[in-house]
Amino acid sequence: MAVRLRHCCCGCSLKEGAIVIGVFFVILSITTTIGGIFFGVEFGLQYTSDSTLWNLHPAVTLPILVVELVFAVVDLVTSSLLLRGIVKYDRRLVIPWLLTNAVLCGLLFLAVVGGAIACFIVTATHIDGDLTTVTYGFIILVPGAFLVGVYVYFLLVVYSFYCLLPMLSSERIAVLLDRFKNPYFQQEDESDHTPTPEVWSNATATPRFSGY
Numbered sequence: 001m002a003v004r005l006r007h008c009c010c011g012c013s014l015k016e017g018a019i020v021i022g023v024f025f026v027i028l029s030i031t032t033t034i035g036g037i038f039f040g041v042e043f044g045l046q047y048t049s050d051s052t053l054w055n056l057h058p059a060v061t062l063p064i065l066v067v068e069l070v071f072a073v074v075d076l077v078t079s080s081l082l083l084r085g086i087v088k089y090d091r092r093l094v095i096p097w098l099l100t101n102a103v104l105c106g107l108l109f110l111a112v113v114g115g116a117i118a119c120f121i122v123t124a125t126h127i128d129g130d131l132t133t134v135t136y137g138f139i140i141l142v143p144g145a146f147l148v149g150v151y152v153y154f155l156l157v158v159y160s161f162y163c164l165l166p167m168l169s170s171e172r173i174a175v176l177l178d179r180f181k182n183p184y185f186q187q188e189d190e191s192d193h194t195p196t197p198e199v200w201s202n203a204t205a206t207p208r209f210s211g212y
Helices: 014-046 058-088 095-125 132-181 197-203
Strands: none
Touching: 014 058, 014 095, 014 132, 058 095, 095 132
């Protein structure tokens, strides 16, 4: 059975948390796209064939840059769909974000674990006992594990709101129909517009679901 949250951190509802996550990923995607384009232009202007660094070779840099830009654009589109799906209570618009970011979270996990293991293996093969690479391994592992944990939490918040959407949609429709048929402040004597205590209690009732 999948793990589901009842509310987001800091006392926020699942809807508010999902909106914050969607806005954060939209900003992150735009920043990544602009940064990737800027780096590509700078690399093209400053590259010389005399460079001996492997990470500054076009055969290495350009494919990484293209993949980064593709993921950034896809994430921008899916995050925009996520925000629209939250506002419109449409589950179908939430699914692309969940699938895309589940894949990205898995790739981040593999990159963190693979990078740390590679550093430890390189250190183990050194006979001189240099522990510099081990330090790099821990530098990759500790912040990387934190980022993966935050990413998983973001996915859980959006997934929990996704599971809550059918109830929220039916609740929203029921409330709208109730307001249309029996307005909160409707009185038998239309000349008297003073709401009764029962009407005020209905108008200020707390929503049943934390994600509403």
